Amino acid sequence: MSVVTTTSGATDDLIDLVADFRTDAVPSDVRRECTRAFVNAMGCMIAGGGHEMVEAASNGLAVFAGPPSASLIGRGQKADVLTASLLNGLAGAAYSFDDAYSEALLHPSGPAVAALLAMAETRPLAGADFLACLALGMEISCRLADVIASSRDRSWIAWSQTGICCGAGVALAAGKALGLARDQLDWALGIALSQAAGTRATHGSMSASLIFGHAASTGLRAAILAQQGFTASSGSVEDRYGFASVYAKEADLSLLTKDFGLAWQLKANTYKPFPCALLIHASLDGLLQLKRENAFPHEHVESISLTVPPAAITLCSRPHPMNEMEAKLSLEHWIAAAAVYGKAGIAQGSLSVVNDPRVVNLRERIRLEGDAGVESDAARITIALSGGETLQRTIDHCVGGVGRPMSDHQLEEKFLDLSSTSIGPERARQVLDLCWSVNEARDVGAAARAAC
Incomplete structure (x- = not known):
């Protein structure tokens, strides 16, 4: 049975805040973080646009799609707005190279960027307004995740937090961009939450990435319908049979609106330096450090022992991955590779x-070995080499995490590495420049068209 800790009216309180939200009131540091999120998300979408899963989805949906009006990032094609938001959201998650927020293992920026960019190509949106709406969508997604999963012990681990939270964030972000009235925002949230979905049973398959595309298109469709x-029913968050009771063992809805607009949870969002599940990163960071410092031949490795948080074993122990999809979530694969x-x-995740x-x-x-005392961004690694030598490393905070975030320069390098193969180095640099300068853009759709 779920336990919901809140006063009544949590949904109303949130909608009031969103309705009163001024896009010109977003602090400069939040805008900067959303710009970084945009750079990261665009690089991932450009690289993922040519992935076989996006190809399969595009081929399957094309015959049913409406008039082409929005760019398919990295594909040189267009589709209708809802199909474009789905395919671009899918592309951004294709290599698991996206972003990550907190203990919830949420990925808040990709679905919001995919939806807002698609909408912006049919309804011009200035870059400053785009960033503000992106901030709103990411923040709501993060807060919904905190409500139900600020501690993994309180959440149903079977749910994908991105699948059940991000559609709602996208709905309110798109709703704000569309200028929805208060009641329409309430409906958009309710419509999106009624379609929240995504289970971890899909991990290791193409459907795991489809969760991101579904969140993007679900949220955008909810806003369009509400307009x-x-x-939709009121109280969609705190109702007896609503979001909180369905998706958590224990929920604290006070986290949904506490200091809203003053304390921004999205500032704790991070960007992945490796194309695999976040819980693999600390071990991978330690292994690569030891490899660089000692240059040991892999033939000399007798064994590798890892001490990691228990969730890393629960979600990422896959000693025998059968394909690229399973390998993305295999701790054993990435350490061995x-x-x-x-x-x-990306090459090390190939078949x-x-x-x-x-x-x-x-x-x-x-x-x-699982150890509950090891944080999610930490690991201990021991490598036993032939001849009796032992190499050890403790990672307290892995690269790319909150304790060691990627710099702007590192994000640039990641973007160019991801996108140059797909659209060429010259266009990649052009798109990167458009992304960094998005706050001054008159029409953010130009970035989508340049990356198409």
Whole structure:
């Protein structure tokens, strides 16, 4: 049975805040973080646009799509707004190279960017307003995740937080961009939450990334429907059978609106330096440090022992991944691949590396131990080498996490590495410049068209 800690009216309180939200009141540091989120999300979408899962989805949906009006990032094509938001959201998650927020393992920026960009190509949106709406959508997604999953012990781990939270954030972000009235914002939230979905059983398949595209299109569709007077029940968050009671063992709805507009949770959002599940990063950071410092041949590795948070084992222990999708969530794969190749980029997640006999062999010699005292961005690693030598490293805060966030320069390098292969280095630089200067843009749709 779920326990919901709140006073009545949490939904009304949130909608009041959103209705009164002024896009010109977003602080400069929040705008800057949303600009960084935009840079990261665009790089991921450009790289993912050519992925086989996006190709399959595009081919399947094309015959049913409406008139092409919005760019498919990294594909050189267009689709209707709802299809574009779905496919671009899917592309952004294709390589699991996106962003991550807190203990909730939420990925708040990709769905919001995909939806707002698609909408902006049919309804011109200035860059400053785009960033403000992006901030609103990300913030609401983060706060909804905090309500139900600020501690993993309080949440149903079976749910994908991105799937159940981000559609609602997108709905209110798009609703604000569309100029919805208060009642329409309330309906948009209710419509989106009624379609919240995404289970962790899909991890290791294409459907895990589809969750992101679904959140983008669900939220945008909810706002469009609400604009036309399509209604939803009030109290969609705190109702006896609403969001909080469905998705959490114990929910604290005071976190939904506390210091809203003053304390911004999205400032704790981070960007991935490795294209795999976040809970793999600390171990991978430690392995790569030891590899760089000691240059040990992988043939000399007798065993690798990792001490990690229990959730890393629950969600990421996959010693025998069968394909690229499963490898994204395999702690054993990434440690073995990094030990063999000395790198951890998109190439190391490819099927050829998954099936590389050297990597397969080394995966068998990796041992995992869960320790509840190890934080989600931490790990301890011990490598036993032939001849008796032992290498050890403790990572207290992994690269890319809140304690060691990626710099603007690192985000630029990541963007150019991701996008240059798809659209060429010259266009990649052009799009990057448009992303960094988005706050001054008259029409943010120009960035989407440049990245198409």
